[in-house]
Amino acid sequence: MYQETIDLSHLPLEGLRLERRVNSNALKIREEDWESQGDLLFELFLQGNAGKTLVEGSFAAGITFNCHRCLERTSLDLRRSFHLTYVARDTAGSSKEEIELSANELEVAYLDGQFLSLQEMLREQIYLALPMKLLCKTDCRGLCIHCGADLNEVECACPTEQIDPRWITLKKIAQKEN
Numbered sequence: 001m002y003q004e005t006i007d008l009s010h011l012p013l014e015g016l017r018l019e020r021r022v023n024s025n026a027l028k029i030r031e032e033d034w035e036s037q038g039d040l041l042f043e044l045f046l047q048g049n050a051g052k053t054l055v056e057g058s059f060a061a062g063i064t065f066n067c068h069r070c071l072e073r074t075s076l077d078l079r080r081s082f083h084l085t086y087v088a089r090d091t092a093g094s095s096k097e098e099i100e101l102s103a104n105e106l107e108v109a110y111l112d113g114q115f116l117s118l119q120e121m122l123r124e125q126i127y128l129a130l131p132m133k134l135l136c137k138t139d140c141r142g143l144c145i146h147c148g149a150d151l152n153e154v155e156c157a158c159p160t161e162q163i164d165p166r167w168i169t170l171k172k173i174a175q176k177e178n
């Protein structure tokens with residue numbers, strides 16, 4: 001298991017730069033509809049103290065999932081850069097004036113204590129980098145609701161109109177009368 005914490009009360013004045021490659025077995029995420037795949041790479045720059053720390057980072061991570069429309073197994077590389085401001089929770093509560101947050105510090109996270117967990121931070125960033133819809137491609141045509149054919153590969157002969165099942169019997173009656 002990858003576990004690394006940084007003591008924010010002992011950051012060097014000029015800031016701390018670090019780079020990691022985390023083996024896929026050391027930080028595995030398994031969700032119902034996707035899972036992490038391959039190594040996680042990230043770079044961080046941290047500057048500040050236990051009261052307030054600025055973090056600039058970027059990462060690359062892979063995931064696999066079954067396309068929500070056609071069920072095809074799909075791999076995707078996630079990349080994201082982020083800026084975070086960590087503020088100690090007790091400092092934030094007691095003396096608001098002391099910690100002034102500028103407009104570009106919108107992503108503020110509150111921290112209990114002086115230790116920042118890198119795996120928790122990266123985990124969160126991976127979730128934030130996920131696309132809204134997990135699709136093999138943005139224009140995936142999915143499966144035919146009638147015959148199950150993969151419409152990305154074949155054109156099936158099923159009617160494209162969607163018939164409300166309640167009307168099917170009426171339609172059959174109408175056809176008989178004709």
Ligand SMILES: [Zn+2]
Pocket residue numbers: 067068069070071072135136137140141142
């Ligand atoms: Zn698809």
Ligand SMILES: [Zn+2]
Pocket residue numbers: 144145146147148149156157158
């Ligand atoms: Zn069909």
